[in-house]
Amino acid sequence: MDRAELVELLSPQGLSLLDSLPEWHSDDDVVRTVSDLRKAGHSPALVAAVLNQSKLRTKARAKFGEFADRMLFTEPGLEQATRLRVAALHAGRFARAGIRHVADLGCGIGGDALALSAIGLEVTAADADEVTAAIATFNLAPFEKTRVVHSLAEDVHLGGIDGVWLDPARRVASGGRTRRLADPADYTPSLDFAFGVGAERATGVKLGPGTDRTLIPAEAEAQWISVDGDVVELGVWFGAVRRPAIGRAALVIRGDEAHELTAPADSADAEIGPLGEYLAEPDGAVIRARLIGELAAGHDARMLSDGIAYLTADRPIESPFSRGFRVLERLPAEERRLRMALAERGIGTLEIKKRGADVDPAALRTRLRLKGDERATLVLTRESGKHVALLVERLD
Secondary structure, eight states, rough: HHHHHHHHHHHHHHHHHHHHHOOOOOOHHHHHHHHHHHHHHHHHHHHHHHHHHHHHHHHHHHGGGGGGGGGOOOHHHHHOOOOOOHHHEEEEEEEHHHOOEEETTTOSSHHHHHHHTTTEEEEEEEEESSSHHHHHHHTTTOOOOOOOEEOOOOGSSTTTTEEEOOOOOOOETTTTTEEOOOOOOBBBBOOOHHHHHTTSEEEEEEEEETTOOOSSSSEEEEEEEEEOOOOOOEEEEEEGGOTOSSSEEEEEETTTTEEEESSSSSOOOOOOOOOEEEEEEEEEHHHHOHHHHEEEEEETTTSTTTTTTOESSSSSSOOOEEEEEEEEEEEOSSHHHHHHHHTTTTTTEEEESSSSSSOOOOHHHHHHHHHHHEEEEEEEEEETTEEEEEEEOOOO
C-alpha cells in the first residue's frame, strides 16, 4: 500500500464504503463488485483500495478473529503479524512481571500492541514505515494509553519505559514481492540491537522458528510456539519477563487448549532402540526446542535412529506434545516391492509421512500407481540408520 492509497482509504467515504462491503469470498466476486462500485460513482483508486482491504480483512480473521473487521492491514504487515491469541500470551508475560509501560519497537500493523493495550498497559508503538505507522495508529485508536510514533526502533527514547517488545522485520519488499532476509544483521532493527536492549531491561524478541540457535544468548529463555501443528515463532525473553530456571520451552496450542514443555536447557536425546508397537511424532515446537529427550523420558520411549525425530514405545505415547500411531506392519522399503505390497492390500489412498528419507511424497505417490478402496498412512524413516517403511494407523 502506498501513501495515496492510504489517504483514499482513511477518508470518511473510504472507511464507510469499506465497512459496507459484503464478506469477501473469492476473486470471482471482484468483477461484479468493481462494476457495481464504479456505477455508484466511486473512483477507481478508492475502489481498488477498499477491495484490497476487504480481502485482507477476510484473510486476517484467522489471526485476529472478529477484531479484523475493524482493522486495516498491509499484505506484509498481516503476513508478519502475531496471532492475537499468541500476542495475548506475550502481553501476559509483561503484566505478570509488573511491567506497566511497554515499547513495541517495529510494531507493524499493531497486533502485539493491541494485546498489550487491551490489558491496560501503557504502550509506545513505533514503526519505521510511515504508512504502516499510520495503519497502526488507526488500529490502536481506541486505547487512550497507547501512542504510535513514526520512528526507527533505534531512535525511540526508552526513558521511563520498563519493558520492550521487538518484532524485527525479517523480510524486504522487492519487485512487488517480499523475500526473507538470511542475515540477522539485515533485520530492522538488527538482532544485535534487539539483544542489546534485552541486556538492559525486560524484553521479548519475536523471531522466526528456524532462527540459528547459536545466536540465542545464554542468559535468555527461548520459547518456540506452535498453533494447530504449525510452528509460528521463536520468542526470546530477557530480564524480568524471562522465567527462572527455564532456558528452553515448547508451547503447543491446539484449538482452545495450550500445553507447555520446559527445561533448563536442550535435553539430551533419548537412547536409540528397536521399533515398538507404537510410534510418536513430536510437535514441531518440541523438535525446534530440542526437548525430544524430555518428552521421551516421561513416556519410557526411545528414538528409532540418531537424529530422527520419531519416538517409539511398547505402549501408546499419550501426550499433547506429539501425535501417536499404532504400527500395523513393516513393508518393504524398496519402491517396486512397496508398490506390490500396497496393491496386495488394495490401498488406493495413501498419506505419506517421512523423516530421514530423501523422497518427495507427492512424486512417490504417483509412482506407486495406487488402486483400491482402502486408505492408509505410510511412514518412511530410519531404524538404526536403515530405511524402513511402516504401515501405521493414527491413534487420534
